[in-house]
Amino acid sequence: MLIYATDHFVLPLPPGHRFPMAKYARLRERVAAMAPDRMREPPAATDEELARAHDPAYIEAVTTGTLDERAMRRIGFPWSPAMVERSRRSTGATIAACRSALAHGFGVNLAGGTHHAHHDFGEGFCVFNDAAVAARAMQAERLAARVLIVDLDVHQGDGTAAIVGDDPTIHTLSIHGRNNFPFRKEASRQDVELDDGTGDGAYLATLRAALPLALAASCPDLAIYLAGADPYVGDRLGRLALSKAGLVSRDAYVLDALSAADVPVAIAMAGGYAENIDDIVDIHFATVRVALNGWSTAHRARLSPCSPTTPSSSPTRARSPG
Numbered sequence: 001m002l003i004y005a006t007d008h009f010v011l012p013l014p015p016g017h018r019f020p021m022a023k024y025a026r027l028r029e030r031v032a033a034m035a036p037d038r039m040r041e042p043p044a045a046t047d048e049e050l051a052r053a054h055d056p057a058y059i060e061a062v063t064t065g066t067l068d069e070r071a072m073r074r075i076g077f078p079w080s081p082a083m084v085e086r087s088r089r090s091t092g093a094t095i096a097a098c099r100s101a102l103a104h105g106f107g108v109n110l111a112g113g114t115h116h117a118h119h120d121f122g123e124g125f126c127v128f129n130d131a132a133v134a135a136r137a138m139q140a141e142r143l144a145a146r147v148l149i150v151d152l153d154v155h156q157g158d159g160t161a162a163i164v165g166d167d168p169t170i171h172t173l174s175i176h177g178r179n180n181f182p183f184r185k186e187a188s189r190q191d192v193e194l195d196d197g198t199g200d201g202a203y204l205a206t207l208r209a210a211l212p213l214a215l216a217a218s219c220p221d222l223a224i225y226l227a228g229a230d231p232y233v234g235d236r237l238g239r240l241a242l243s244k245a246g247l248v249s250r251d252a253y254v255l256d257a258l259s260a261a262d263v264p265v266a267i268a269m270a271g272g273y274a275e276n277i278d279d280i281v282d283i284h285f286a287t288v289r290v291a292l293n294g295w296s297t298a299h300r301a302r303l304s305p306c307s308p309t310t311p312s313s314s315p316t317r318a319r320s321p322g
């Protein structure tokens with residue numbers, strides 16, 4: 001199981017910017033202390049890889065810094081060559097984590113989860129959609145035919161849903177806050193919307209109902225798990241009320257369920273906006289620790305051959321209230 005860090009590729013931000021960039025270096029330091037031999041630097045995603053999920057004109061405009069002011073405001077970062085390099089490395093890290101997952105069962109990107117990036121625009125601190133790019137990379141290289149994206153960031157994976165569309169080979173499950181950004185939501189294959197203030201018990205019950213359905217419907221060769229830290233009660237943007245222990249239970253359930261189904265999983269950190277950066281780092285670090293512990297006990301045999309429960313021509317769109 002390999003762990004990819006991109007915090008050396010710093011994205012320069014003006015003083016007071018609300019994106020918690022510092023979390024990545026602190027997280028890498030803690031993870032490296034626990035698992036120094038597993039740390040790797042990922043390659044940058046190439047134009048060819050990005051173009052499987054993004055408009056080539058958008059990739060070109062990001063690369064050359066020719067996006068207009070409105071498009072950059074929508075992303076929320078100032079343009080710089082370093083921003084481009086960081087966005088490519090972070091996407092490359094999810095691709096690399098998928099390779100690790102397919103080889104060893106698990107792989108981790110200590111950044112990524114940029115799920116608001118659409119086909120031809122970025123939004124909400126997301127430039128390129130790492131999960132969509134990585135899923136398509138594994139498919140293009142014939143390393144995986146069917147991919148499940150489990151998006152448990154508190155915000156809906158709207159960019160991923162829009163990019164994937166009705167592609168029956170990539171199943172998107174998004175469990176998110178009903179009243180949260182993005183206010184115009186896209187249709188994932190499976191969306192579950194939660195009310196403000198949802199706590200550990202209701203959240204975990206919802207997850208335990210939704211994930212088995214996603215697994216049965218998608219029968220994946222690979223899962224990409226967006227383990228957002230922003231359902232945390234102390235998150236400034238999250239509106240939900242999970243405890244740190246509840247988030248550990250969430251991660252353990254997801255990784256156990258995927259392991260039990262013999263599905264390799266690449267994990268991306270996704271969002272986290274708690275007032276205290278140490279809280280965000282605690283939550284992300286706990287996710288990595290759950291993965292490391294799970295990896296050592298995983299590799300259980302698949303119980304029965306898997307076949308998708310939904311015909312590929314007519315994907316279901318499950319929408320259940322939280």
Ligand SMILES: [Zn+2]
Nearest residue numbers: 153154155271
């Ligand atoms: Zn989020």
